[in-house]
Amino acid sequence: MTYNTELLDRAKRHPEKQKNPDRPMGRKPSWIRAKAPTGKVYKETKEMIQGLNLTTVCEEAGCPNIGECWEKKHATFMVMGEICTRACSFCNVATGKPDALDKYEPLRVGVAVEKMDLEHVVITSVDRDDLDDGGARHWVKTIEAIRFKAPKTTVEILPGDFKGDMDAIDMVADAKPDVFNHNLETIPRLYPTIRPGARYFRSLRLLERVKDRHPETFTKSGLMVGLGETKEEVGQVMDDMRAAKVDFITIGQYLQPSPKHAPVDRFWTPQEFEGLERMARAKGFLMVSATPLTRSSYHAGDDFSKLKAARDAKLASKTS
Ligand code: SF4
Numbered sequence: 025m026t027y028n029t030e031l032l033d034r035a036k037r038h039p040e041k042q043k044n045p046d047r048p049m050g051r052k053p054s055w056i057r058a059k060a061p062t063g064k065v066y067k068e069t070k071e072m073i074q075g076l077n078l079t080t081v082c083e084e085a086g087c088p089n090i091g092e093c094w095e096k097k098h099a100t101f102m103v104m105g106e107i108c109t110r111a112c113s114f115c116n117v118a119t120g121k122p123d124a125l126d127k128y129e130p131l132r133v134g135v136a137v138e139k140m141d142l143e144h145v146v147i148t149s150v151d152r153d154d155l156d157d158g159g160a161r162h163w164v165k166t167i168e169a170i171r172f173k174a175p176k177t178t179v180e181i182l183p184g185d186f187k188g189d190m191d192a193i194d195m196v197a198d199a200k201p202d203v204f205n206h207n208l209e210t211i212p213r214l215y216p217t218i219r220p221g222a223r224y225f226r227s228l229r230l231l232e233r234v235k236d237r238h239p240e241t242f243t244k245s246g247l248m249v250g251l252g253e254t255k256e257e258v259g260q261v262m263d264d265m266r267a268a269k270v271d272f273i274t275i276g277q278y279l280q281p282s283p284k285h286a287p288v289d290r291f292w293t294p295q296e297f298e299g300l301e302r303m304a305r306a307k308g309f310l311m312v313s314a315t316p317l318t319r320s321s322y323h324a325g326d327d328f329s330k331l332k333a334a335r336d337a338k339l340a341s342k343t344s
Pocket of ligand 1: 319
């Protein structure tokens, strides 16, 4: 008998999921195609990240876009360690007791951004419910280090919900990232099984708070489909995001990382994604990215330029 060692490795990262029954991982449809990670720039990006002892969500989450993104030097750094205090049933990041924070990590991220000469950088983190501020001060130091080392680079952050701690959220928002991205991930009905440590309205309040406090900061949020939601429920989440003044929505297909993770309910077709994109645009988002392989950070640099252009056009139409 042969074993898929990558899947076994993924299963080991999730001790809390070992009691789950195995859920068969069916074949992916033809439209879920990812470029194999082989190019020269991909290898240089990998060496740079390893050399600076940094972690990326691209690797930790087993993202299917890694070949394409890293070939364009676009990686999403993951700060505050590789171990998350939560155990979402869709996520491939390892769960457990995290290590102490590395106080030199913010500077290393800044150095990496400078060396890679990035126009736009995306940073995410594991959830750190073990820290009194949820990691807010570390976030601020990371943003400040990037501003110091690479002042022209625009900064997009993708933090967790800080358990709804408004002081922590304000502290991070006040560091003024260009984009504050926080994913709702799924519809509220599925939170107890898919995102048990999170609360739907807590995440919505976070997004609204950031926008109210810093209207110039772009807010962004993402959803996965394929977990059992209906189109109407997705439409309701879009309405909730717009009520919280979210600028940019991303929607992608959920892919099951291992047999112990939540199963794929179904694969939405490319035509259905086009329908979701039309629906989101009609609801007034400044920017929409909805394709099977869309991820929060996919094409984030190009999308940031489009986001700015869309806001400028909207402001111009109001003043003319
Ligand atoms: S989509 Fe995001 S997480 Fe995936 S490889 Fe690209 S930058 Fe990394």
